[in-house]
Amino acid sequence: DAGVIQSPRHEVTEMGQEVTLRCKPISGHNSLFWYRQTMMRGLELLIYFNNNVPIDDSGMPEDRFSAKMPNASFSTLKIQPSEPRDSAVYFCASSFTGDQPQHFGDGTRLSIL
């Protein structure tokens, strides 16, 4: 089992650019979560999907953020346009169901200059 796979591992880009983060959940898992982690705010849930359907996106900071899950094996988190305050580590996690232990990827470290 390869675990949750995120790409890229690191991303450095200039403000105003579009950023797309990718996630492949563990096969067979029906729930997928996107998190953001910063020193100041810790871990924050941005959005989660159940069976490819967004269930709760109340954590998405603003309209510049969007997430999609076109199929059970792939999800994207997009920021457009990006701003320096978006700099953080973004984690994707998956689980069999929403109340089961979540398996995290190793994250994407995003730096917006």
Added chain:
Amino acid sequence: KNQVEQSPQSLIILEGKNCTLQCNYTVSPFSNLRWYKQDTGRGPVSLTIMTFSENTKSNGRYTATLDADTKQSSLHITASQLSDSASYICVVSAQNNYGQNFVFGPGTRLSVLP
């Protein structure tokens, strides 16, 4: 307001010693409580998950307790090892109209020294 507090903020212990980390929460309606271990530069790894009816759960040298009446949980680490150095995050989930709302604690940074 749903909130999770953890103490201490950081802790340094010697290898082989035991330690206990605390988590207090004001989250309702309570669904479950999770402890995660996060190594530097890695994603969190689940240690335990407890529902309302469970008051103790172990995972190797890690034992979590839950007192739903006082809304407190603890994570006890026995015979610590250097590899236990990490951040430990308490997460409490509440049921909402969408499913679950996850409230994260700020974490306790544990350093185990030889």
